[in-house]
Amino acid sequence: DAGVTQSPTHLIKTRGQQVTLRCSPKSGHDTVSWYQQALGQGPQFIFQYYEEEERQRGNFPDRFSGHQFPNYSSELNVNALLLGDSALYLCASSSIPSGTGYNSPLHFGNGTRLTVT
Amino acid sequence: GNSVTQMEGPVTLSEEAFLTINCTYTATGYPSLFWYVQYPGEGLQLLLKATKADDKGSNKGFEATYRKETTSFHLEKGSVQVSDSAVYFCALNTNAGGTSYGKLTFGQGTILTVHP
Numbered sequence: 001d002a003g004v005t006q007s008p009t010h011l012i013k014t015r016g017q018q019v020t021l022r023c024s025p026k027s028g029h030d031t032v033s034w035y036q037q038a039l040g041q042g043p044q045f046i047f048q049y050y051e052e053e054e055r056q057r058g059n060f061p062d063r064f065s066g067h068q069f070p071n072y073s074s075e076l077n078v079n080a081l082l083l084g085d086s087a088l089y090l091c092a093s094s095s096i097p098s099g100t101g102y103n104s105p106l107h108f109g110n111g112t113r114l115t116v117t
Numbered sequence: 118g119n120s121v122t123q124m125e126g127p128v129t130l131s132e133e134a135f136l137t138i139n140c141t142y143t144a145t146g147y148p149s150l151f152w153y154v155q156y157p158g159e160g161l162q163l164l165l166k167a168t169k170a171d172d173k174g175s176n177k178g179f180e181a182t183y184r185k186e187t188t189s190f191h192l193e194k195g196s197v198q199v200s201d202s203a204v205y206f207c208a209l210n211t212n213a214g215g216t217s218y219g220k221l222t223f224g225q226g227t228i229l230t231v232h233p
Contacts, residue, residue, distance in 0.1 A: 043161070
């Protein structure tokens with residue numbers, strides 16, 4: 001049973017460019033959350049997707065956008081890259097079973113290391 | 118707003134030593150509390166959790182008790198192993214159920230190194 005998979009594992013971009021990161025959730029999960037983890041810091045919540053819609057958003061500018069596909073996979077897009085966008089980007093998936101009110105724990109991928117030069 | 122503060126690290130211990138990593142929080146409402154572990158080159162893994170005051174989460178010899186009166190959730194282990202070397206993150210979530218579950222607030226992390 002594959003866990004959360006992210007691609008690519010590493011990426012180098014130049015300031016001003018645009019980047020797309022991809023995430024496939026764990027089998028059976030329908031919700032995807034994205035986090036940014038700067039070096040030496042804890043992850044910060046960017047946004048969450050469920051039923052192909054953005055449901056929650058953290059304190060990130062509109063340059064950060066996303067998408068969720070019918071198969072529950074997701075993309076994170078960052079436009080007009082800044083040096084400060086260099087970080088490890090983590091995807092986490094979970095499921096929201098109906099009726100019980102209980103959510104499965106978040107399962108994290110290994111992340112995409114983005115370097116902006 | 119919500120925030121999590123962890124003890125400043127890194128922490129270096131000898132094998133079989135006792136471990137404590139302090140975590141305190143500020144939150145609106147009644148948060149659920151978590152400890153995550155990140156091994157080198159890997160994503161975060163849930164280590165343990167507690168969803169209400171006085172609950173004790175435990176896993177792999179690690180324990181943490183939800184202390185509402187001191188707003189703390191300190192991580193402890195009686196005898197650490199070299200394989201416990203990793204980065205440990207304390208985190209909270211203030212909404213129970215629904216899509217809010219995916220929105221966690223993390224501390225800055227504590228690097229633990231255990232020597233043989």
